[in-house]
Amino acid sequence: MGYPTLLLVLLGALAIADANPVDNSVDTRIAPEDRVMVCYYGTWAVYRPGKGKFDVEDIDVNICTHIVYGFACLRNGEIASYDPWNDLYDNWGKGAYLRFTALKEQNPNLVALLAIGGWNEGSQRYSDMAKTKDGRTKFIASCVTFLQEYGFDGLDLDWEYPSQRGGAPEDKVNYGLLLEEMRPVFDEHGLLMTAATSPGKQVIDPAYDIESMAKNLDIMNLMAYDYHGAWDTFAHVNTPMYQHHLDVEEPDIWFNVDYTVQYYISLGFPASKIALGTASYGRCFTLQKSDDHDIHSPAPQAGAQGPYTREPGMLGYNEICEKMMQQQWTVVRDAETMVPYAFQDRQWCGYDDLDSLTIKINYAIQNNMMGAMIWSIETDDFQGLCHDETFPLIKHIRRTLLEGGTVPTPPTLAPTTTTTRDPSAPTDPPTTPTTTKPPQPTLPPTEVCHREGLNVDPQDCHSFYECHQVGDHWESYHFQCSAGTVFVEDMQMCDFEAAHPDLC
Incomplete structure (x- = not known):
């Protein structure tokens, strides 16, 4: 692409402190052993073919502190099973709920949560539920009963998103009220409250009552990914750590991990309650021209689907690493976003690997964040086909949380x-x-x-x-x-x- 080259200049220590405020007070720093590793499980992986199939028993119970079952749904104002045949034992089902929570028998320190919502659920049902006190009370009571019946330790609220996608402007207030009213009930029953949240400022501002979230949530699982994808008309990495020089207009200037984290902190959400989201998948594009393969190169189509996830524009890390073992891909480590991308002919994928995850997790440690989250466990190289161990991404994140703490200077x-x-x-x-x-x-x-x-x-x-x-x-x-x-x-x-x- 023909664009002005940007210069890379080192920042002084004071400039870094301004860009990345870090709480250095000794008594408030999170100890390495207290940092969380939250692992989501996309349960539809049980229907994937061949080496991509992943069931409850494939979860390694020793690499995550928290495992999250995705997803339950909202029906008639109450929590319900999204896939009864897989989730329940009823009618000769597979009983994945109870098998999932039974994993705690292998590791008594493991926390098992149930996520409700997700992208496919949209927002309207949640907006309708939260708009009255009676609706919120009914929902909260149903959650307690449901979580206790199946042995979950808490609820992950994945409403995508208040005031968006079929929601109403008053959702922001009602979301805060829902959390306020849920907290004492969940405390009474010893249940955790977590929430998955958007990384985009354009969603954060109309959607979230930050004061209520900061007060009532145990963990905020910050979905610091999907900044870019096949919905764009140009190639870009899924999880940029920092702003790229061609990201010059709103909302693109907001679409990077550093901006998202610092924006939440500036609004008053404590870093010590944030699990920084990471992605075990890439977003992929079909370039317009094979010889124009930089970030922001024209990419009018989604990338080709993978053999396991079978979704155009997305490849699991397990699919990406297998492709690189079998084919000749060119890998570029972008100095601005601090994330790699790879291309072959007109196929282009941005993704995270061990090196870029090291940068992100050390950033989380520097900013005294609660730990890390990953979406999702079943698209890691869980069979160890590309590495000398299974689940290499998650294990690397967990090791870094326990041992890390340095972060490269942002350019x-x-x-x-x-x-x-x-x-x-x-x-x-x-x-x-x-x-x-x-x-x-x-x-x-x-x-x-x-x-x-x-x-x-x-x-x-x-x-x-x-x-x-x-x-x-x-x-x-x-x-x-x-x-x-x-x-x-x-x-x-x-x-x-x-x-x-x-x-x-």
Whole structure:
């Protein structure tokens, strides 16, 4: 694509603090062992073919702190089974509810929740239920009975979304009232209250009573994904960590994880109650031209469906990693969004992998968030066909929650003009203020990390590593410069390749 290249400039420590406020008070930091790993289970995976089929017993009970059954539905103002044949034992059914909650027998610390709602449910039934006190009381009572009957530990409210998609403007107030009235009843019966919430500002503002949510929810499962997909007319990653330079208009400027998290926090929702949502799937596109494959390249059609999920425009991570093992795909690690995408011919997919998830989870730790959430367990590489372990994404997230804590510097991007450098950009990176932390012994250099900060990729002048000394080892993250640029280590940025003919 022909677009102005953006410069990558390191931020100083003060600028990072402004962009990513972190609660550093010792007594309020969440201990690593208290961080949650919330795993949703899309129960329709039981109907998938071949290696994509996933049933209750395929869940590893030791990798998640909370497992969430998706979904129950709302009928006649009360909670009900969405798929009775799979959910219940009645009429020779499969009894998945009771089999799901029985998983707690294998791990007594495991928490089993039932989600109600989801995208396909829409909003109108929930709007009708919540608009009167009698309707809310009836619903809450039905939830208590239902959850106790099947052994669930609580309810995940996945109303998508108040005041949207068939809802009413007064839903925002009624949603808050529903939570207020549900809390004492659930407390009486020892039940948890969680909610799945939108990442989009255009939904958050009219939908959510943040004060009520902050007061009454045990966990907010922040769905920090589906920022982009085949509903767009251009290729873009599903879960951008930070804003891309071509995201210049509303709502695109809001569509990144960092903006979403900081917006919720600015509204008064405590980070310590947020489980940062991650995706074990990618959003995929069919490009207009095979040789135009950058972010924002024209993509008029959804990507081809996978063999298991069978949904155009979406591939499970298990499908993506299998494709990459069997076919020749080009993988690009975008330095701005800090998320990879891959393309082959006209097929293009943005997704998360181990490296990008490390960045997201360390960001959650830095911001003292409650932990992480993933949608969903059955599209991870649960058979371990691409990795040396099963459920590699979830296990990696859980390990990072227990051990992590560093996060790469988000890029500050300033557009160039006809010169090789934006005249308004500083000549050198801002100076990092002196800290009072005791100095660490300097580690010997490695092949990719010969100093703290950004290091050119020794194998590719168009990419670079960000390196951080963590204890007795280096942590590194690999990034790709934009098309037509190279990484200039002395400048600590990507710049026009033509201006540096000696680098490649």
